[in-house]
Amino acid sequence: MKKTLIALLTAGMFGALSQAAMAAPELVDRVLAVVNKDVVLASQQEALVQKVKSNAREQGQSLPDDATLRRQALDRLIQESLVLQLADRQGLKVSDTQLEQAIAGIAAENRMSVEQLRAQLERDGMTYPQYREEVRREILMGEVRRNQVRRRVNISEQEVKQVVDIIKKQGQQQNEFHVGHIQIALPDNPNAAQLDAAKAKAQRIMQALSTGADFRKLAIAESNGPKALEGGDWGWMSLQEMPTLMAEAVQGASKGAIVGPLRSGAGLHIIKVFDTKGQQQVNLTEVKSRHILIKPSIILSEEKAKGMLEGFLMDLRSGKANFAQLAEKYSEDPGSAVQGGELGWSSPDVYAPEFRDMVNRLQPGQISQPFRTSFGWHIVQLEDRRSQDATDKALEQRAYQLIYNRRFAEEVQGWMDELRDGAYIRIEDGQS
Secondary structure, three states: OHHHHHHHHOOOHHHHHHHHHHOOOOOOOOEEEEEOOEEEEHHHHHHHHHHHHHHHHHHOOOOOOHHHHHHHHHHHHHHHHHHHHHHHHOOOOOOHHHHHHHHHHHHHHOOOOHHHHHHHHHHOOOOHHHHHHHHHHHHHHHHHHHHHHHOOOOOOHHHHHHHHHHHHHOOOEEEEEEEEEEEEEOOOOOOHHHHHHHHHHHHHHHHHHHOOOOHHHHHHHHOOOOOHHHOOEEEEEEOOOOOHHHHHHHOOOOOOOEEEEEEEOOEEEEEEEEEEEEEEEOOEEEEEEEEEEEOOOOOOOHHHHHHHHHHHHHHHHHOOOOHHHHHHHHOOOHHHHOOOOEEEEEOHHHOOHHHHHHHHHOOOOOEOOOEEEOOEEEEEEEEEEEEEOOOHHHHHHHHHHHHHHHHHHHHHHHHHHHHHHOOOEEEOOOOO
């Protein structure tokens, strides 16, 4: 996902990744945890701890003690191992060309060329191969999460209609909230002792917050939530994008408000409103585009699929070929091929992340270089772009995306818990 990848270049990314990779003390590596057939090593834990510390320095953020950081880092690495093992079982791979394409996109989003990105990495002491592997892992984990969680998200027409009505009533204007989250996890069907212990922990945290304790530091130290190592920071969201519990907690809340503890099936939750933005105008943008899709197979390799599209590009630019005719003859997207590759007017958000990012970067009339999505290799031409005031179709698309984002955030933690429950995990002696 775009946000996931871009996060590697924000919040002090260069310093964070380079120091994580290079600043770990020399030691004889040892196994900290066994995760199914994989292991988590002390060097991995040290690298992640150094990354968190570097981010905290960049942001002027205080941190809990090293023992707490190491415990949270180990937990994060166990989760990452489980997701990457699932990617391996499903046969998911990130080809070198797909990886370079993603890195080029990251560089472009940060107004850099790939060469400038590489130079910046070298200045910060991180090699390009190290960075490539970081991005490769992020792509794989994002792909697994999307594949696994989106099948759990079901959205009815009635739900879309309800959100459309809300957007219309707000006049295309929405408040946004910068929120923090601390979760105290509970097992399914907790017994009285487990529930009492969780409540006592939540009350202790609430008491500390009421006397001025740093929310982010407490989140890193105490939270079991998905953003614990980020200080519980979920960033800026509208109410429609938040998980339901969080949206209900912050609705009407002012800057600095702390709400909780709240109970859900996953445990107890404490929410903080770091900041608010009032009445921000929501711009609904649609793009009109057309594309050609070539799917790699046992017979057609990745490089040959890409090469076919590069040949099409040369023919298009020399005037030897017509886009519509090429799409009708060669594109493996049956829905659009019969229309000459036409996709019509749509919000960019309805497309796969790589496709969305590409059409957002193109200017009307431009044709992209070949790029990879989970569907295969594409070239896309942006034909036009327009801002929509409040057409029913645009509103429905936005409403659907808002609901999907909310449901995805709600379901991803449950999916992760199930993945963990079904795994063999052994923490080695001396690790909490």
